[in-house]
Amino acid sequence: MSSAPAFKRLPRAVREQQMLDAAVKVFSRRGFHHASMDEIAEYAGISKPMVYAYLGTKEELFVACLHREGTRMMQAIAGAAAPDLPADVRLWRGLRAFFGFVGAHRDGWAVLYRQARGEQPFAGELATMRTRLVEVVAEMLDHALRAEGHEVGAVDLEVVAYALVGATESLADWLADRPEADPEKTATRMMNVAWLGAAQLLHGVTWRPPE
């Protein structure tokens, strides 16, 4: 008698998470534009006005999804790569955590992120997220380079970090599209590309355009 159907009149915080869960699912499946607020609400087992009341417009909802998933991912990475480890170990653990996360949430961050890149309204949120990633990577590289006695311009560092992040994103896509692929192996491959390249840079080896 006292345990009435537990899914009615839930507190706001709970409902918000349910809605975000549903939204992530639907946005992932359909894409931002083909996802309808109706479907999201229905999927969340709630009526549309609640979604608007709690999470705002469709764009805001998408940003909220992106934000939550992005934060989770960053936490996964941060939890894996302690800042007092050597750069290569940090990079490896970070990559492993990243690909592990992407592999474990194949309809989460990677898909939303991919979609957001095509839409101007999300440029701001995206820039923020990518900047956080790039900063982490750049800081890692910078750290290592200084330890070896090298100095690199900020722009150079940023660009290299961008390249690494891009490569990683690309492999994340590759992984997200291949359910049978192994995240750990993918991370290893990425590490090969990233680190063997970076290691050279660390030792002062630089490629120059011919002539």
Add this chain to the structure above:
Amino acid sequence: MSSAPAFKRLPRAVREQQMLDAAVKVFSRRGFHHASMDEIAEYAGISKPMVYAYLGTKEELFVACLHREGTRMMQAIAGAAAPDLPADVRLWRGLRAFFGFVGAHRDGWAVLYRQARGEQPFAGELATMRTRLVEVVAEMLDHALRAEGHEVGAVDLEVVAYALVGATESLADWLADRPEADPEKTATRMMNVAWLGAAQLLHGVTWRPPE
């Protein structure tokens, strides 16, 4: 009566190019979904039914744009990287051509491509395009590796090529967003990342996950 204005009744091929020009502009500016067929037709100075008659539905039109721009880009690269050159030179020339192209057409391929990545309907076309790129890169690497006496699994090669392509795409975005940036310098940076990494691989150096 008989001397009608010279810009009417153009041959079909010319008209199509005009439409594609308009479509590329509008898709770039607004994004796929926010671009309206009305605007595209108006921008092309033609009526909407003509667009449909010549180039089909909106999706087909977008694919046509993507295709044309992609082909142009591939040609620019192919024209720069002759297959009989050494791998590093080919890679460098290819990258330089690529970034030069992206820099010169800042509202062309890179933007369309970025948008297409978020939309499922274009997955096929995209896969085709990326595959062509990946194949070129993979073939380049394979060539070089065999010359050095190494053998690499197909999947590994594909993944590394993916990573390189992803890194390159990422820097293309970086470049497309920064009008003041120099394509050639960006190409050099990318080459540093790609080649110094790849070169190690060529020499059989491989990174292994610890323990």
Add this chain to the structure above:
Amino acid sequence: MSSAPAFKRLPRAVREQQMLDAAVKVFSRRGFHHASMDEIAEYAGISKPMVYAYLGTKEELFVACLHREGTRMMQAIAGAAAPDLPADVRLWRGLRAFFGFVGAHRDGWAVLYRQARGEQPFAGELATMRTRLVEVVAEMLDHALRAEGHEVGAVDLEVVAYALVGATESLADWLADRPEADPEKTATRMMNVAWLGAAQLLHGVTWRPPE
């Protein structure tokens, strides 16, 4: 065979008038907010997108109605009150034309106007229309006053004109709500109030329509 159903594929100008007719009817019946674009379109025998294509948003449509009806009314008045007549004759003819118009279009201008007064978005259009009326009246009064050697401040004139216009509007409402009432008689009564004033009436002075 050649006289196909005449109400298809009509030229724009015709359709626009049909739409305006329908919109005036529906807005009058339901009021601005309770009128739905659906109903207007259906009433006009056309699909909704056409309404948007030709007349714009709901607000713009309402303004267009207001404008058309207002212009018609002003023309009716202007056609009746030639500027070279004495002020009282002009006033009388103007009033008669006005009430005649309102009486003849009981779901037209007066109703729309009444509705518009309550909604802020129409303040601009309303001000314009009322200003035109007030100007006509004020000019008439000023004309007459100067002829008598008097001079009155602009504000005073404006206020008096406002009062007259207000009184007239009020009677227009009164008339619009009473199908059985006689416009001409109403005009006469208004003329009495406006021209003679209550005090005169109290003393048994009464204005009579000429001949």
Add this chain to the structure above:
Amino acid sequence: MSSAPAFKRLPRAVREQQMLDAAVKVFSRRGFHHASMDEIAEYAGISKPMVYAYLGTKEELFVACLHREGTRMMQAIAGAAAPDLPADVRLWRGLRAFFGFVGAHRDGWAVLYRQARGEQPFAGELATMRTRLVEVVAEMLDHALRAEGHEVGAVDLEVVAYALVGATESLADWLADRPEADPEKTATRMMNVAWLGAAQLLHGVTWRPPE
């Protein structure tokens, strides 16, 4: 524990007045349709269900506002124009009180009234209010006419009263829209129009407020 904040659990009558205050403010600012019950409740510092419990639906709430403000206005007028004074003095005092009231509550009665005129659901309430005004005016005129030995038909009287009320409403709007305007002056102008009529004004006759 027992000394709860003193502004909770107020007696019903007080709460109702608070709500009405809030509602009048919001309705005035936004207009009937654009005002939301949410905003009203928030503005009143109370939850929505309370508003419904105390004052009923949105329409009923609006009517209640209209009613309260109208009653206040009528009291202001009635308090100023004692029935044993001569007609012109009563009219003058009534007008002065009316414009004074409108000027002092620029977001009260006049605005609500203006809005109500456009909406059919309020026709009844409006008619009642206007009728009360018209009756007062008509009675005043009738009184005076009989004193002078004249007799006028009921309809004529009603129409004249309507015209006067309409003129007054119009000037009330004029005043409500012009924060810098002086209510007393406006009343004087109205009195001139009402009492003397345009013809008198043309001949230089002017009414002056007594004393």
Add this chain to the structure above:
DNA sequence: TATGAATGAGTATTCATTCAT
């Protein structure tokens, strides 16, 4: 009494797409 949670129903607006001429 008082409220946070919840919703049904309605509506403006847009857009790809197709006839009829």
Add this chain to the structure above:
DNA sequence: CATGAATGAATACTCATTCAT
């Protein structure tokens, strides 16, 4: 070949109103 006219279908968003606690 070329176009103005026309529409079906979809969708974001709002709001008055009511339960369950």
